[in-house]
Amino acid sequence: MKPKYGKFFIISLFLTLYGCGNGPENNSEKPNILFILIDDMGYGDLPTYGNTEVDAPNINRLASEGLSFSQFYVNSPICSPSRVACITGQYPSRWGITSYVHDRRANKERGMKNSLDIKAPTIAREMKKAGYYTAHIGKWHMGGGRDIADVPLITEYGFDESVTQFEGLGERYLAKFETLDLGDDPERPDLEKQSAALGRGKVHWIKRENFTKIFVDRAIEAIKNARKENKPFYINVWPDDIHTPLEPPGDLRGDSSRHARFLGVMHEMDRQLGRLFDYIREDPELSENTLIVLTSDNGPDAGVNKAGNLKGHKTQIYEGGVREPFITWHPGVIPEEKQGTVDTQTVFSAIDLLPSFSAIAGVANDRDLQVDGLDVSSAITGKTSLKRQKALFWLRPPDRPGLFGNNDPDLAIRKGDYKLLMDVD
Template sequence: MMKKMTRIIWNKLVLFLLLGLNSIYCFAQEKTNILLIFIDDMGYGDLGCYGNEEVQTPNIDRLAQEGIRFNQFYVNSPICSPSRVAITTGQYPSRWGVTSYISAKRDNKERGMNHCLNPLAPSVARNLKAAGYYTAHIGKWHMGGGRDIADVPMITEYGFDESVTQFEGLGERYLATYETLNLKDSTRGLEKQSAALGKGEIHWAKRENFTEIFVDRTLEAIKHAQAAGKPFYINLWPDDIHTPLEPPLALRGDLSTKARFQGVMQEMDRQMGRLFDFLRKDPDLFKNTLVVFTSDNGPDMAVNNAAPLRGFKTYLYDGGIREPFIVWWPDEIDKNEAGTINEKTVMAAIDLPLTFMELAGAEPNQNVKYDGQSMLSVLKGEKEILRKKPIFWIRPPDRPGYDGENNPDLAIRSGDYKLLMDIDGTNIQLYNLMQDIGESDNLVEKMPELTIELKRKLLDWYHHYPHDIDKTKYKL
């Protein structure tokens, strides 16, 4: 009798455990995995699928052929740190006192900037983690930690279960040895500064291997999520194709900037191909993963251009802020939509946190005013929708323009039109971006009423928006 009761209890316990494990597995499969790939300094025209005939990017081009390519996606700053704040928080970066790249303490103070993203700021990773996601940040951070700044939060404090970065973040990180090329634009001194800060395990590796390392660590993070029975949200933020341009030996060509740029692009694409193939070969990952591929700002003027757009990194012309944007989502994108191009929908980085939260069933922060809007139906290819809100920009305060050129202080995109201006009311420019992608035909005199309307909206936003910039030191 006792043996029978024991057997019954045991069978029920096994059944309970199996049902529990099955529930965990189903929970992981019901929620879509999200992989956000944020390339560094890659411009609108740097990919083959966006018209570049000199650079070979077959793996990324294939991602576009199997997904949807968007032609009107904007980041919310033309320089790295504030761009990363926007895509993390869903808010304009000036809300958090980050308007240019985070540098050393003295530089930040002179520019009226904070040394890091405030840990009280919203973080999409934190919301998704609360919704049951396994979260990881792999690659460049640049929202605090580095140079002479160690007294800032670790990356994991922003809602990540694990992190690994490079010299512009704290925690476990890889630092470059530059054993293969002695480049003038190397960050050798900054690597040594990072090592002196401590606060995390440090690995030294050749700069040419960093993208490979970060892809490897992304694959490990995916396996960690699978072992935990959870869906994942992963940032893969390589520090290519930012200078120093140090590709593997076989891809250096004549060692010119152009040859090295092309080599880094080719190697970055190859490593992305390994990751994409891994997702395709796993039936569950193939069915249930969203990949978003984009970049943080336009190209470095010394490296490449953003043709057919005007401007470069640090500029508020579209060359500094309009980026490639590819969505790969086999389970949701209809086969008839695969390989198509969305020409009409104007999206921004501040839209992605709300979009990811809606997809994940995560609750947005109730006390937070998000500046973006969810674009989930657009990512699925269900429709092309018009924005409900304009998009606004503030120029990095330390970047007034190159070679005497006036880089406007402010910009607004509303519908098909974009207006740029200085805050004193001068240097006003108005462009119809659907007819004039290169921003060459100033319509201010032809459309005075629209000019006045957009100028009023832009100045109203600027004067009522949190910002802390020393206008006596910079053109602003």
């Protein structure tokens, strides 16, 4: 007996085979996401956040065409745990990273892991579920470097390609210093040499002043690679500017004082990021379908840059250590009346990025994925301001009780309009 197939069944089968895959028609509708995480930039370091000394016309333009936020928080006032929160959607203490990842001895003494657990959720893995091309360009600092080579490569966390600097494994760029003043970071040349000796990736030696330029070049290459594969992209661009040592190009060094060099590094970083913004802006397809997010990993280095009118700086859980500039740009999505404005109502943090980016990318809801953050995609795309109901928590890096001050509080919680700081005992 011949099977009888109804018209509805045939149509359904056709749609299943040809209409529901990861074909170019579906992928072309998914927005590209470019996530820029600047190193050690304070709340008061950008003109759009009140700085009158810094020359950053390209980031200024991004803000004027996009949407800025005044109440965005990172989840730690120091690099490694802050970055863990950014990519996992979880508090970094869940993964045993509570301060910056150092060498084996120092990590063991502080009860810390040598790297982010390979089992941790990551934004990149979530993006790949939705058919994205993924890349990490720039500083990592979640494992690898110093005397640690037996940890996962960056690509093992869900990235199709990666390139980093001395605080990560895989292909990396290391700094040749002409140096003005290594008093800013005297151990840095030795750390570069240690990284080279570890192997596990091709090494390029370049001038310190050229790092952001190279990372922008590589980001543009990654965009081209994604387009060759006809996929939307999720790309981290994480410069290690404006972290010390401060070494801008010669024409931007001013009187070579620490402050002059900081201003020079900020301007050069802005100049290079401007090339990336223009590359996207000048391509009609990219400009209509790319979300750019720009923020920083923690507050300013004391004595180098500024947290504006906020108390505290890097390593401290006062506002100046954990509250950061946050700018989004997506002309085809952010309402025109919101462009160039500041959202002063939405309170959110780095742990919210994974669920928010996943929602924007149309990642299918995974009930087994446990994150601490919330989906705030409607706020970062300018649809609405959100009143946060869920509390935010902070832990001061336990090895930093008095790096830049004495008796800093150990713990903090923000709920609604109130923030409580306290000691463990």
